[in-house]
Amino acid sequence: SQQGEEDPQALSIQEGENATMNCSYKTSINNLQWYRQNSGRGLVHLILIRSNEREKHSGRLRVTLDTSKKSSSLLITASRAADTASYFCATPNAGNMLTFGGGTRLMVKP
């Protein structure tokens, strides 16, 4: 079974709105990573948050991590049509291999 599960599976918003995606995981982690995948392309790393961090920012991205609830959220503020993509959370297992969730498909309408 997948370590990380994203919620929602799909999200459609208007340009300028904020998009929030959630990820839940099952076992203890030392970091959690978010990736973006544009249609037909490889995954691109967005942000890594360590287990001792609660919040991290990168441009219009804000990631939170709640280790007590084993959950993370990715917030994209002031969304743009170019943000349309699938977003995945990934967590390392005991062997430090990443396990990816099923992803959230984000559609930003112009």
Place this chain on the structure above:
Amino acid sequence: DARVTQTPRDKVTEMGQEVTMRCQPILGHNTVFWYRQTMMQGLELLAYFRNRAPLDDSGMPKDRFSAEMPDATLATLKIQPSEPRDSAVYFCASREGSYNEQFFGPGTRLTVL
């Protein structure tokens, strides 16, 4: 800028044929991963190498799949014989160190007829 490259980008073949996919990791990255992505299964880890040594290939059907790193600049994934259920996008990724992000290649879209 440094990127992971993969060839071919697209491959259409007939069932029973051998398929070889190649990956050039980012120079200096010591860990290389092979993933398969399908609509049904999502992104699955097939195998990974550290310092060219295979560490885990438990995600790979061993009767037909093989992965190798003949040198630090080349990783290969071979399917022989290929089957229609192998149709997927195969991604290679590389990483420097143990706790850093992975850098993905553009993928090889494989269609087995």
